[in-house]
Amino acid sequence: MKRKQERTIYLQDKPRMEALEECLELFKDRRSSERIPVQNAAGRVTAAPVFASASNPHFHASAMDGIAVNAAKTETAHESAPLRFTENEDFVYVDTGHAIPASFDAVIMIEHINETDISPGEIEIIEPAVPWQHIRPIGEDVTYGEMILPAKHQIRPIDTGAMLAAQIDEVDVMRTPNVAIFPSGSELISPAETPELGKLIEFNGTIFSGLIKQWGGNPHLHPIVKDDKETIRKALADGAAAADIVIINAGSSAGAKDYTREMIAELGTVLTHGIATRPGKPVIIGEIKDTPVIGVPGYPVSAYFVMDWFVRPLLFAQQGLPVPDKETLQVKAGRRMTSSMGSEDFIRVNIGKAGNTYIANPMTRSASVTMSLVKADGIVIIPAEKLGIEQGETVEAELMRPLNEIDRAVLFSGSHDLSIDVLSALLRERTTPPLSVSASHTGSMAGIMAVRRGETHLTGIHLLDPQSGDYNLPYLHKYLNGMTIVRIPFLKRSQGLIVPQGNPNNIQSLKDLAAKKIHYVNRQKGAGTRVLFDHLLKKEGISPDEITGYGREMYTHLSVAAEVASRSDAAGMGIFSAADAMQCEFIPVSEESYDLIMTAEFFEQTEGQFIYEILKSSAFKERVENLGGYTVKHEAEAERLTF
Known part of the structure; x- marks a missing residue:
């Protein structure tokens, strides 16, 4: 009499999300780079x-085909009084992308010049050019x-x-996770073979490979493993030694020859055997030598769901990426969908639109029918605590296609500062899925107005009030009347004149800018640096008209410093860290307060608290102060202000 073989029993029917959270917690922070x-x-x-x-471009480049000229020489050009220029003296021909010679500061498009009935080497123009017309500046x-x-x-x-x-x-970059795939089962044959009675074509491995590639992994599909303990043991041990994730398909249930759980337990640890879902119940989650091992059921529908529930999140975590959300849709049940208490039920549905309503009808529930996944438009999930969905009930359907990542960016509109880049970097490093800062360097005043209109989460400001000599608060009182905001006065920074290395023009004060006709690179109107510069000019009794290049505006400190670094007769106002980054000299003028402003509502959200914690962290202080010219105020507390 043949001895009855011992069968494996389920350890438990664990809730799916509990099993996933345990898995991700155990295998977190196991990323590597190359x-x-x-x-x-x-x-x-x-x-x-x-x-x-x-910088790109690293020289002043023509943005058009035409001629490079000195804009000042073109001021009197008119249709009734054309100006005639001589090549290599008054102009040179340039094509798009060509470097602009130092003696020229504008480009006139080729179609706007007259070369007809003119002596060779000469052209005529009938309208003036403005400085920096059709020129791409450095950076x-x-x-x-x-x-x-x-x-x-x-x-x-x-x-x-x-x-x-x-x-x-x-x-x-994050190293691409390597995934070992072992199909198992003595009844399986290669797709290249012709199946005999009792043999099945192995195709799950190909499905898994495609999914892993789609999710950013590098699949390694191994030959079919027969139903033999030692063969399965060797496959699992070899896979765990070579791969970042091991998948073994089939053998995860309670059959007489389902050895997967036993072999994982011998080589490592079984975390989960059995989850409370239909389909997908007989999943195994384990660990061998710090490598996650997933025992995936053999039925293709169950296998697909288990891959989606567990392998997909693991792959995204190992790449440092959030798991993309799936697109959902509100649908009305065209027929009753029954379910049993205690297990999540994943119902494949067809969806159609009737008028303005989407109707969902259930498809076959068999875990072995691959075509039900091929034809399904979506999945309706019945919670474990619910008996079913009644006809006509409105429910949510998860569509069977990828969804773009949710926009998790924190919007920043305000004054440019390098500390915001540090904040963004730390925010991404410390949050999973990663948060980031999407920054628009609009200037302090524009940032305040964006807060007022509800168009930004954060702004950074450094606005000097000339009357009181105070920074920022007078402007908040004036423009945010009726609002409650949070102010974090976290930063002191040095503002000063940025000049070329060696200070070739011996600039010591603002008066030197006017007296020596220095080419000044300004910030845009509304920027805190522009407000400070205008205040200092007024204090010194200098008219903006006396400053050469006053109308030449840049939107960041780095752009100002890059322009100054490119020419020996230039200067601009900005922060020390920008001057240092461009290897320029820095002449301190004042120390100013740079404050972060956010709405009270955003501050109370998780994202706002993350940002506040980072601002008070030692890592933030160290990185910012290493830039030079900064003092991070660790003791600064968030101030809730109502105006």
Whole structure:
């Protein structure tokens, strides 16, 4: 008489989300990185922030085909009084992208000049040019030291172009997770073979490989493993030694030859055997030598769901990425969908639109019918505590297609400061899924107005009130009347004149700018630096008209410093860290308060608290103060203000 073989029993029917949370907690922070050529980086995930190694363009470049001229010489040009210029004396021909010679500061488009009935080497113009017309300034695209990409960012083709333009040849990326896939079962044969009676084509492995590639992993599909303990043991041990994740398909249930649980337990630890779902119940989650091992059921529908529930989140976590949300839709049940208490039920449905209402009808529930997944429009999930869904009931359907990532960016509109880049980098490093700061450098005044209109979460301001001599508070009182906000006075920074290395023009004060006709690079109207500069000019009795280039506006401190670094007769006002980044000299003028402002509602949210914690962290203080010219005020508390 044949001896009855011992069968494995389920350890428990664990709630699906509990099993997932335990799995992610055990295997968190197990990411590694590698450095690769930028040309091969599209689709990969940055392991650290990427900063520009050079400005682009690194010279003043023509934005049009035409002629380069000195704008001042064109002032009197008119249709009734054309000006005639001589080549190489008054102008030179330039094509798009050509460097602009130092003696010229504007480009006139080729179609706006007259070369007909003119002596060779001469042209006529009938309208004046303005300074910097049709010229791309240094750093217009990207400025040296600027953060091009944050950490945990999936690199797009356009990002590779930006990095190469900034003279970055290699980039640190998260290593692509390697996933070992072992189909198991003595009844399985290769898709290349013709199945005999009792044999089944193995196709789950191919499905798994496609899903893993789609989720950013590197699949390694191994030959079919027969139902033999030692063979399964060796496959699991070899896979755990070589891969980041091991998947063994089939053998996870309670059959006489289902050895997967036993072998995982011998080699490592079983965390979960059985979850409270239909389909997908007989899943195994374990660990062998610190490597996650997932025992996936053999039925293809169950296998698909288990891959989606557990392997997908693991892969995204190992890449430092959030798991993308799936698109959902409110639907009305066309038929009753029954369920049993105690298990989540995942119902495949067809969906159609009737008038303005989406109708969902249930499909077959068999865990073995692959075509039900092929044809399904969505999935309706019946919670474990619910008996079913009644006909006509409105429910949520999860669509069977990927959803774009939820926009998790914290919006920042206000004055540019390098500390905001540090904040963004730390925010991404310390949050999973990663939060980031989407910054628009609009200036302090524009930032305050954005807060008032509800168009930003955060703003950074440094506005001097000339009457009181105070920073920021007078402007908040004036423009945020009726609002409750939170002010964090976390930063003191040095403002001063930025001049070329060696200070070739011996600039010591604002009076030297006017007296020596220095080419001044200004900030835009509404910027705190512009407010400070105008205040200092007025204090010194200097008219803006006396400042050469006063109307030349830049939107960041780094752009000002880059322009100054490019010419020996230039100067601008900005912060020390920008001058240092561009290897310029810095002449201190004043110390100012840079405050972060957010609405009280945002401050109370999780994202607002994350930001506040980072501002008070030692890592933030160290990184910002290492830039130079900063004092981070650790003791500064958030002030709730109602105006």
